[in-house]
Amino acid sequence: xxxxxxxxVKKHFRSDMSLAxxxxxxxxxxxxxxxxxxxxxxxxxxxxTTTIKVILGLIRADSGSVTLFxxxxxxxxxxxxxxxxxxxxxxxxxLSLGEFLGYCGAxxxxxxxxxxxxxxxxxxxxxxxxxxxxxxxxxxxxxxxxAGLAQAILHDPDLLILDEPFSGLxxxxxxxxxxxxxxxxxxxxxxxxxxxxxxxxxxLCDRVCIIREGVIVKCIGLxxxxxxxEGKVEVTARRWRPDMLGGIHGYVExxxxxxxxVFLVVREQRFVRPVxxxxxxxxxEVLEVAGEHCSLxxxxxxxxxxxxxxxxxxxxxxxxxxxxx
Amino acid sequence: MHTIAAVALNTFRxxxxxxxxxxxxxxxxxxxxxxxxxxxLAVGAKQKIVMDVALAxxxxxxxxxxxxxxxxxxHKEVDRKxxxxxxxxxxxxxxxxxxxxxxxVAAVALVFAVMTAVMIxxxxxxxxxxxxxxxxxxxxxxxxxxxxxxxxxxxxTFTTPILTAFFxxxxxxxxxxxxxxxxxxxxxxxxxxxxxxxxxxxxxxxLKVFNLRHEAVHDLPFKAADVxxxxxxxxxxxxxxxxxxxxxxxxxxxx
Numbered sequence: 294x295x296x297x298x299x300x301x302v303k304k305h306f307r308s309d310m311s312l313a314x315x316x317x318x319x320x321x322x323x324x325x326x327x328x329x330x331x332x333x334x335x336x337x338x339x340x341x342t343t344t345i346k347v348i349l350g351l352i353r354a355d356s357g358s359v360t361l362f363x364x365x366x367x368x369x370x371x372x373x374x375x376x377x378x379x380x381x382x383x384x385x386x387x388l389s390l391g392e393f394l395g396y397c398g399a400x401x402x403x404x405x406x407x408x409x410x411x412x413x414x415x416x417x418x419x420x421x422x423x424x425x426x427x428x429x430x431x432x433x434x435x436x437x438x439x440a441g442l443a444q445a446i447l448h449d450p451d452l453l454i455l456d457e458p459f460s461g462l463x464x465x466x467x468x469x470x471x472x473x474x475x476x477x478x479x480x481x482x483x484x485x486x487x488x489x490x491x492x493x494x495x496x497l498c499d500r501v502c503i504i505r506e507g508v509i510v511k512c513i514g515l516x517x518x519x520x521x522x523e524g525k526v527e528v529t530a531r532r533w534r535p536d537m538l539g540g541i542h543g544y545v546e547x548x549x550x551x552x553x554x555v556f557l558v559v560r561e562q563r564f565v566r567p568v569x570x571x572x573x574x575x576x577x578e579v580l581e582v583a584g585e586h587c588s589l590x591x592x593x594x595x596x597x598x599x600x601x602x603x604x605x606x607x608x609x610x611x612x613x614x615x616x617x618x
Numbered sequence: 619m620h621t622i623a624a625v626a627l628n629t630f631r632x633x634x635x636x637x638x639x640x641x642x643x644x645x646x647x648x649x650x651x652x653x654x655x656x657x658x659l660a661v662g663a664k665q666k667i668v669m670d671v672a673l674a675x676x677x678x679x680x681x682x683x684x685x686x687x688x689x690x691x692x693h694k695e696v697d698r699k700x701x702x703x704x705x706x707x708x709x710x711x712x713x714x715x716x717x718x719x720x721x722x723v724a725a726v727a728l729v730f731a732v733m734t735a736v737m738i739x740x741x742x743x744x745x746x747x748x749x750x751x752x753x754x755x756x757x758x759x760x761x762x763x764x765x766x767x768x769x770x771x772x773x774x775t776f777t778t779p780i781l782t783a784f785f786x787x788x789x790x791x792x793x794x795x796x797x798x799x800x801x802x803x804x805x806x807x808x809x810x811x812x813x814x815x816x817x818x819x820x821x822x823x824x825l826k827v828f829n830l831r832h833e834a835v836h837d838l839p840f841k842a843a844d845v846x847x848x849x850x851x852x853x854x855x856x857x858x859x860x861x862x863x864x865x866x867x868x869x870x871x872x873x
Contacts, residue, residue: 306873346872346873349702349705349706350705350706351702351705351706351871351872352871352872352873353871369708369710370708372706372707372708372709373707373708375706375707377702377703377706379699379702379703381699382699382703383698383699383700384700384703385628385632385700387631387632387635387636388628388631388632392631396624396627396628397703397707399620399621399623399624399627400621400624400625400703400704400707400708400709401707401708402620402621402708444703
């Protein structure tokens with residue numbers, strides 16, 4: 294069952310001053326199944342936050358469809374099962390944490406007895422029990438982020454949509470948020486979150502989708518990602534000279550150099566020995582031989598450094614300046 | 619209903635914690651207090667001066683508080699994106715607007731309660747002469763402020779606080795004079811002028827129906843039916859304003 298389903302969503306904005314039309318999402322599609330943790334990756338300005346706002350009904354799609362729990366966006370039945378943490382959360386500074394969570398719970402239709410019990414549980418989960426009666430205006434950025442997570446999980450939603458949940462957190466705060474998310478994952482909750490912190494995403498997600506220029510360019514399971522690099526070996530050597538590549542060209546898949554060191558990814562295990570011997574014979578010194586795997590960072594860099602998904606001509610055609618006056 | 623009450627309570631809480639509310643109340647109290655010291659200057663009209671100043675202070679402070687609170691609270695929440703937390707919950711957009719209005723009206727009611735208490739003290743301690751018309755006048759001022767709150771709420775769904783304040787003040791002035799304009803047009807204007815003023819008369823809020831200050835100050839009789847009609851008028855006009863505010867807010871996108 295798809296908890297979240299986005300199909301062919303298009304969205305454009307008009308600049309307030311010039312009336313220029315800017316396409317932000319180009320037929321974007323993605324889905325998340327029940328119990329899945331789906332990471333949403335993309336460079337700044339790729340359309341992550343716009344996608345999230347379309348999913349939440351804060352902005353309307355020009356075309357395409359979005360369903361949450363098989364209901365259209367904005368349906369109260371699905372909104373009751375949703376928890377959301379915005380990017381750069383701003384809450385009500387005049388409220389204490391307890392009052393703020395009480396307000397959020399009341400908006401979610403929680404009764405007072407249930408609310409009291411849940412507030413105790415969530416403030417403890419985000420380690421803010423000692424600050425429950427403190428006004429939010431006295432909170433640091435990291436504490437506000439944790440308060441934001443507390444309001445998102447307060448009503449025990451089935452789907453969590455988190456926009457940059459690790460933003461503004463120190464290492465301890467990051468670990469705490471990660472632990473909360475791991476616990477939610479264990480409890481079968483569906484989590485859809487965007488982040489720029491790739492190691493956290495790699496450790497939490499079942500699947501990641503990469504967005505670039507308003508289009509999903511890759512969706513891949515983390516297990517499949519790990520398999521991508523299997524069988525390959527990385528050889529690190531120093532005193533490297535470019536002419537050394539000649540004799541081993543057929544064995545090496547890729548090469549990158551930093552200073553006097555070189556990192557060679559060898560295609561197959563059986564080629565490792567001839568590569569090492571070649572390097573020694575030519576005066577290089579082998580420092581390390583390690584099994585290679587494809588990281589999320591490798592995949593992300595590979596996807597965003599590819600030539601544009603849309604040509605310059607396409608982009609130009611999509612920017613129409615209103616000239617009616 | 620549950621969500622409307624939650625939004626209203628939060629709005630009320632936020633309003634009463636705003637410094638501007640305390641400042642406005644202080645200003646109103648000083649204004650009323652000053653009338654006690656100034657009234658001896660008006661020989662034989664001490665009581666009239668005290669009541670006139672007190673009722674005017676309640677009305678003006680009420681309207682200013684309504685414009686400031688109503689205009690800034692929605693805008694601030696949208697601008698700082700705190701509204702995301704509300705609209706991503708099972709809260710219909712009309713419930714948010716109605717809740718906001720209820721919260722602001724509750725804060726205004728608090729202002730009226732405090733200022734009326736001060737007025738009673740000032741009149742009782744000074745000139746004396748507490749009468750039912752005084753309380754009816756305060757009640758009608760409160761209704762007038764409620765109408766202003768609904769107008770503020772309408773403007774705040776699509777424009778900035780400064781423009782909201784400007785438009786509302788314009789409507790407040792025009793609404794206070796619309797009855798006079800209609801009379802003026804019927805006596806001296808042509809057919810076109812009469813149609814135009816007639817149109818304005820029915821579109822703009824007729825705030826004159828909420829003015830019972832003259833009767834209160836001069837201890838003149840007033841009709842309970844007029845008060846009832848004014849109550850009905852305030853309810854209908856506010857409901858229409860809120861209906862349009864909800865329509866606009868429902869269409870609004872939050873980028």
